[in-house]
Amino acid sequence: MHYLEKELNELIQFWDEEPEALRTLRSGAFKQYKEVGLPNRKWEGWQFTDFSALEKTSYRLASPGDPPPVPETLPTIANCNRILIINGHFQENLSVLPDKVTVQTLQHAYATNPEIFNKAVVNNSNPFHNLNTALMNSGLAIIVGDNAVIDNPIHILYYTTGLTEPIMNHPLFLIVAGADSETTIIEHYAGSTNVQYWQNVVTNIKLSNNAVLNHVRIQEEDLNGNHIADTAYTLEKDAQLNAFHFASGSSLYRQNIQVNLASSGASSTVNGLCLAKDRQHLDQQIIINHLKENCSSNQLFKYILSDNSAGVFNGRVIVSEGAQKTDAQQTIRNLLLTDKAMAHSSPQLEIYADDVKCSHGSTTGQLDKNAIFYMRSRGIDVRTAQLLLISGFAKEVMETITNTNIDTYIDEKLTTWLEHIGVTL
């Protein structure tokens, strides 16, 4: 991973206006990263994923000197405020920002809001997180004001296209939902290119007291992309998080999700749908930290795996001592469509309190042959019956997306995806 150090040095030289403290932060984080290197299969929680592909190609940091080509057609979700980022570059003139929401560049956020910034980038056991701190070159701070009720979702579209050489971006998103605010934020990664690229994203989301946040993360990178992400939510008193993680893109995907229920009465629902084909490897780890009493957490993750793809889901719910009256549920369902597709999932519970309600479960199965026959006996052909059954499996989790425009968008993605997959079981 020699190229990373070279890129860091060039970045520090190039951004010579950066405050000394920020440079120190970068160098410190890189040192942390170098001590352990990239995760390997001996690491607890990382054993099913091979990151060596990131070492085989030298990625150059996308730099401000790159002219960002703006494609004529971009993925659109109806009735949204849009924040557009192309190849790592924020397109302010093409972005439509709502009132009561402050959007800042990272430099600006660092200057005006160092507290939020520093909390988000503290050293972390995840080497990708440290690498992001060292190399962060993209991203925004998005601050939703107290009491703000934002009707239309804020759609952050991070699009990668028109590459001529392999690039990487290390975006950092800092999102704060103010007290008593209500917002929907879509964090959307997509791409279209013949050249390999690597996204290493950190998203840090804080929900203040009584805030309601719907966070929809859509990862539909080009198959030439590698997408690594670290998403952390912290919920204050009575805050409510409804998150949905949709992933169908990139050849290598790993996301670490952490939910910290940091004050009483907070509740989180984190659901997800992964669609994998070809040789895609989609890996997610989620840790729910129940730190205080009277909090609830719900998870429903579904993976649909075709061809030679692999899906990994590692879920842990940790109920701290004192987090009484915790209600935690976790469900993982894998659907295998071919005999070469693989699913690894492990739900885990660690409970250090005694008055709690926790459940977890994981299932891996194939399409129900009885259901297929039932449909065929009604005149529906095999392929249609299979696709109906697969979409029925997906719909059960998609129903939890409350915004119909977002649901429609993901439904269209599912329909297109289904048209191109193989089913042999």
Add this chain to the structure above:
Amino acid sequence: MLEIKDLHVKVEDKDILKGINLTVHPGELHAIMGRNGSGKSTLANAIVGRDSYEITSGDILYNGTSIVAESPEERALAGIFMSFQYPVVIPGINNTYFLKAALNAKRKYQGKTELDAVEFLKLIREKLAAVEMDEKFLHRAVNDGFSGGEKKRNEILQMVTLEPALAILDETDSGLDIDALKIVAAGINNYRRDDRAIVIITHYQRILKYLEADYVHVLINGKIAKTGGENLAEQLEDKGYSWLDN
């Protein structure tokens, strides 16, 4: 309409049907009775083409043509329908969507235009009334959370919507309370027409009190042991099956 000739069927390497002969003409209602394990459901599943039912010899003709090499969907499109003994739950697929997909597959096969959502809803409301089902069933996933009786009524709803020429009703009466039984029986009676045939498979004589069966067949150990009229069902109710053994 249906002609079964010396049919032998194996399930999981076990001989279940050992030479069935049965002819059903348009307009007729046949009842097939027998104990558990006598081969009643195997016969129904063999007619609709379930793949785990292996036909080792004999033939099934539908309108004069052998159908044993045809897929379940081809048989369905040609007009054969089975009401399932255990209707399958299909999570995530809306009942309306499922019915519409099935009906439009059939309309397409018949060279008719497919119905749009509005046309379909108009049609399905009429059909719902025929089986006294609430519209709320349309919005739920197929058979998901349905009671036993609701599942069976949903089967009859599918039958009256798809309008098959030959309906095989596999223990449609089992698990029904008396009110549901009457509704299902009325649905079947209303469905009868000179150009349609019904084969009802049942354990009990009770649903036959509400239907006029033209023939009653008793299946014992994979063969039709006796054929008679409605009075045969009454005899079975009184005497059981043992007098027919040997």
